[in-house]
Amino acid sequence: MKPIIYITQKLPEQAVAKLRDSYEVRMWHDDQTAAPREELLEQVKEAHALWTMLSDTIDRPVFEAAPNLKIISNLAVGYNNIDLDAAHEYGVMVTNTPEVLTETTADLTFALLLATARRIVEADQTVRSGEWKSWTPMGMTGQNVGGATLGIIGMGRIGEAVARRGQGFGMNVLYHNRTRKSLEDVKYAALDELLQTADFVVLLTPLTKETKGMIGERELSLMKETACLINVARGGVVEEAALYEALKAKKIWGAGLDVFEQEPVPTDHPLLTLPNVTVLPHIGSATVQTRLAMMEMNAEAIAACLEGRSVQNRVC
Template identity: 75%
Template structure:
């Protein structure tokens, strides 16, 4: 019998074609949503490989139900959805898709910064709704980006790529990171200093025990009233209740987020009632070429892992 690969969400045929000859492929056929947990549990006991999405929680219970599992390959650079301790205990390797999405996510980060600063989504809605009647001196005025100060929290590959884009806008770049970096064009700052000085604060930090909720009421209170908070890292790093109050009460000027504590973002989330809040559906890496490269990395890792060869991009 061929080893079985279970895929938790429908992928294009070209992404999995190279695996079909050697492996049995079972795949949840919904492209828009990942398989429900109970559906994954029906198959996990037979699976040699699990090809999963960031939205699927691969926890200890799942590893315990998977005696044949050799590898979990995550279609994301992040892996906070996977219990790595349980993976190690059960001898299961975990892989992700780093580097390939760096430039695409940096593009989205800067695009969201610009859209938030210049109220692009709000302005676009006035055209579609017929509210646009004439040019007005202060109509839909936003915050200038050129020459502003950008504070980046979480200076990894994506942060460095954003820095390169900021150069073209003559921005002063501050950064806060767990470890200091030797970077040209960016200056290290303690978190409080970064928050106080930045016109734009860009969150790119991974979600860990240390970063969970790191931007809360106190931190938002340190920011300028004209500042914008942008989050393209992980949703849990920002206290959304505190952010709502800061936006509602004028503590900060605006926010743009591509990631949230709960995804999809519930329609009753109060942030969605605010005109100074721009929300995107977690599309940081959603360049067509980039997503296909990510899938190819997953497929290669699964194939090499099941063949007992050295595997690239191992998390554990």
């Protein structure tokens, strides 16, 4: 009997084809939504490997229901959707997909920064709705990017890639990180100093117990009234109610959000009512080339584990 791999969302056939000869591949039929909780718990009863999405909640009951499970490979760099303590307790390996999405996510981060600064989405909607009547001296005015100060919170691989893009725009780059880096023309700053100085505050830190809610009312009050907050990290890093109040009162100029605390974000979320917020559906790594490369990493990790070979990109 072939080992069983369960995939929680439908993936392109080219991503899973090479696994089919050696393994029984079972896959949820929908490429828009992940397998329901009941389906996941049923399928893991026999699974030797679980290929998961960031939207899946892989908690203790999943491990308890999976006596044969050897590996979980997560289609993301982040893995806050997986209970690592339970994985360790049950002897289940966990892998992610770092590095391959660094440049792609940095591109998206900077695109979101530009769109927020120059009100691109708002301007597009003005044209499409017929509201654009004529050129006006202060119509759709935004904020300068070139020569502005970029503050990056979380200076990992993606942070460094965003810094390089900022330097290409002639920006002054500050960063805040747990550990200091030796980076050319990039200056370390304490968190409060960065918030007070930066014209664009970019969040790239992972979601941990320490970073949850790290940007709240106090931190937002330190930012310039002309500053923009860009979050491509995790929604939980920001206190969304405080962000809404700061934006509504124009205590900061704008926000660009690729992530939310609850995803998909409810359509009645207060932040969606504000014109000075640009929102995206968590697409930091969403290019065809990058997503396929991430899937290849997942497939290789699963095969390596089940074949007893060395496994790359382990987080547990």
